[in-house]
Amino acid sequence: MTVILGIETSCDETSAAVVADGREIRSNVVSSQIELHAPYGGVFPEVASRAHIERISPVTNQALCEAGVTLGEIDAIAVTRGPGLAGSLVVGVNMAKGLALGCGIPLVAVNHLEGHIYSLWLAGPEYRFVPGGSAPDPAAPPTPIEFPVVLLVVSGGHTELLLMTAHGHYQRLGGTWDDAAGEAFDKVGRLLRLPYPGGPSIQKAAESGNPRAFDFPRARLRSDSGEDNYDFSFSGLKTAVLRTLQGQYPGLKSDDPLPPDAPVTDLAASFQTALVDVLVEKTTRAALEHGAKEVFIAGGVSANSALRAGMIQRVGLPVRVPPLALCTDNAAMIAGAGYYRWMAGQRDTLDFDVLPSWPLA
Numbered sequence: 001m002t003v004i005l006g007i008e009t010s011c012d013e014t015s016a017a018v019v020a021d022g023r024e025i026r027s028n029v030v031s032s033q034i035e036l037h038a039p040y041g042g043v044f045p046e047v048a049s050r051a052h053i054e055r056i057s058p059v060t061n062q063a064l065c066e067a068g069v070t071l072g073e074i075d076a077i078a079v080t081r082g083p084g085l086a087g088s089l090v091v092g093v094n095m096a097k098g099l100a101l102g103c104g105i106p107l108v109a110v111n112h113l114e115g116h117i118y119s120l121w122l123a124g125p126e127y128r129f130v131p132g133g134s135a136p137d138p139a140a141p142p143t144p145i146e147f148p149v150v151l152l153v154v155s156g157g158h159t160e161l162l163l164m165t166a167h168g169h170y171q172r173l174g175g176t177w178d179d180a181a182g183e184a185f186d187k188v189g190r191l192l193r194l195p196y197p198g199g200p201s202i203q204k205a206a207e208s209g210n211p212r213a214f215d216f217p218r219a220r221l222r223s224d225s226g227e228d229n230y231d232f233s234f235s236g237l238k239t240a241v242l243r244t245l246q247g248q249y250p251g252l253k254s255d256d257p258l259p260p261d262a263p264v265t266d267l268a269a270s271f272q273t274a275l276v277d278v279l280v281e282k283t284t285r286a287a288l289e290h291g292a293k294e295v296f297i298a299g300g301v302s303a304n305s306a307l308r309a310g311m312i313q314r315v316g317l318p319v320r321v322p323p324l325a326l327c328t329d330n331a332a333m334i335a336g337a338g339y340y341r342w343m344a345g346q347r348d349t350l351d352f353d354v355l356p357s358w359p360l361a
């Protein structure tokens, strides 16, 4: 049995977790800073790094206590090296290096996006949906993951479409040209004066709205030769929501409250549908064209119920989604990815720097 301590501080969640053999979560402590950043309507980097400094030690102790293990029983420490906010990443990396040095524990540096991907290895059989099938049975024996897999990683900072051919092997198919999917949710949430973060607030508002009330644009990006590609663009969609509001309420300022008759739920539902449509369409085409055996979605936006439902209905292949608690940032996924890196022989020395922009493929 290999026991990994994971540490994650790439953005605004301070997290530590203990995971056995890359699949069994012994503990996963997440201290969210949402309340600190909500007044700013987005993550304030300096506030984030200072909160990580306060929280990283107690969070790590709690993760070890809840798992019932001591540092002496940890085989390796997996820590997020990037991508993320530099001032946040250094807090987790320095904690990991301190423990590694003090206790003689090997260190494995992990890419945050790969962490999101390995949240799928922590998901039970109830998170695998087959086309036209009934609800998955949690008691069913786990179905081994078959490569190649097409992966959609959608979070506050990333929108990446990837082909995974083996553990640790990725080919980038496409990504966003401007806003990440989660960023679009957060920005439109602000336009609609919904509580931060925008993703969950828009999902909730959309439940009572009409998704066809507004016909928002679906950016179909093409390569120079005119073929469809796998890239995304969401800033036009956000601008379309803004223009609609400005058209209905000329003179409305960005910090004015919306008039009580504003069609917030219809705008939220129409925006969410347009965004989900593009994500599902491009992922489906990528899966067909690359002969994928399965499709995975991961990252904060993979918590979105419309995206999950759309993908499961339309992709025509088995779809795996992470448990809700593992969609947003957490250290269990870092420990999970770290386990496969550790098994592949990766060991990192104490002199590595953080990588705020670290492409996966």
Ligand code: KG4
Pocket: 011, 154, 155, 156, 157, 158, 181, 182, 183, 185, 186, 197, 198, 199, 200, 203, 299, 300, 301, 302, 303, 304, 305, 327, 328, 329
């Ligand atoms: O993965 P994550 O915790 O952080 C990054 O690595 O960026 O993702 C956070 C993002 C935020 O933009 C948030 O609005 C979005 O995930 N999000 C959602 C939902 N839950 C979180 N977006 C849409 N629907 C949701 N239910």
Ligand code: ZN
Pocket: 112, 116, 155, 156, 299, 300, 328, 329
């Ligand atoms: Zn993330």
